[in-house]
Amino acid sequence: MQRRAVAVFVALFLAIAGVAGALTATADSPEIALENPEVDVSQGDSIPVDDESYVVTDISESENDEGQMIISGTLERNFTAEASETWTNGSTVSVGDRDWRVEIAGENATEFTLVEVLDRQAILEADDTAENETVTLDDGEYVAVTDDSGERTLVPVDEYFPAPEERSVATGETLEYNGQTVTVDEVTADGAVLVWETTETETIEVAQQSTVTLGDTDYIAHFPDASTLRMSTDIEAYEAQVAEIDRFDQYNSGLSRVLILSVLSSIMLAGMAFIPSRY
Known part of the structure; x- marks a missing residue:
């Protein structure tokens, strides 16, 4: 009688385990899918933003510290910025292939003078x-x-060495400096401010399902494979999909625990059925 009761319970637990296993095996795991993304690009493509554009310079797959394969990408934007440099009064600067001393006369100067520094040696x-x-x-x-x-004759240095060349440069004028054309933006008693345009590069590293800001717009980024980047401004829809995946993982984890506990219970009951009775 005892063994018949145990057999019933073992069959019940095995049935529960079978149902849990079937549900776990047949359940389809939801995946992130950005519908109608504003950006759908591959490596080398451009993403227009206002009057500029970002170039997808890299999309690659790598292994993280946990041994998982992850996909990431890099965006780059070249933009023009203004650079400046101040030549202080009395300082030495290199222009062309020679050194010059900066001289500014007067409190209200509107120009400065470059005086050649002779290499006497x-x-x-x-x-x-x-x-x-x-x-x-x-x-x-x-x-x-x-x-x-x-x-042997001693010649005064002022007579021996040639007179240094002098060049006057006023506010608004240009000159060649370090391989580029610079403009004198301002002259004060303390120094002269030179400005020029330079090209700089902004680099943005994009991780899987990260938030990326381009211009004034926030996007959610998704790599469906190791060669495609998609980005969408519908962050709420993305978060809803993440919540759905979390619910699925919890549901699947619960079924797995039921399966394991049912199998263990069946084994334990089956073992107890063969314990000799003292009566």
């Missing part, structure tokens, strides 16, 4: 008749020059 070394170092005496600095007869 190079000039001395290039002159076979001059010594490579100047001579300093009580009354000034000199260059020692030896003529063809061997006579």
Whole structure:
């Protein structure tokens, strides 16, 4: 009698396990699907935003720390920005292949002067008749020059070295600096401000199901495969799909626990049925 009762319960638990297993095996897991996305692109495509565009420079698949394969992408936008640099009064700057000293005269100056900084050492070394170092005496600095007869003469440095070149540059004028054309935007007693346009690159890393802001618009990003990026502004619909997936996972997890508990209960009851009775 005891074994017949156990057999009934074992059959019941196995039936429950069978139903749970069948439901688990046949249930279709919902997936994220962006309907009518505003953006549907592949690597190399452009995404227009206002008067500019972002280029999809990369879509790739990689393995994360948990060993899962994940898809991510990169967007890039080139844009024009204004750069500036201040040349302080008395500083030395390199323009062309020479060094210049910045000189600004007066509190209300509207221009500055570039005064060439002579490479005295190079000039001395290039002159076979001059010594490579100047001579300093009580009354000034000199260059020692030896003529063809061997006579050594001291020449004042102001007479020996050529007069430095000077260039005046006013507000609004341009000059070539570091391979680009710069404009003198402002001149004050402290320095001159130079401005120019430069091209900069904005890079946006896009992760699976991340929020991406392009211009003033927020998008939800989705990679259906390792070569396609889709983005939609309907973030609420995306969140609803995520909630549906969470509910499915909870439902499926519950069925799995029922399956396991039913099988274990059947095994335990079957084992108890063969325990000898003391009566």
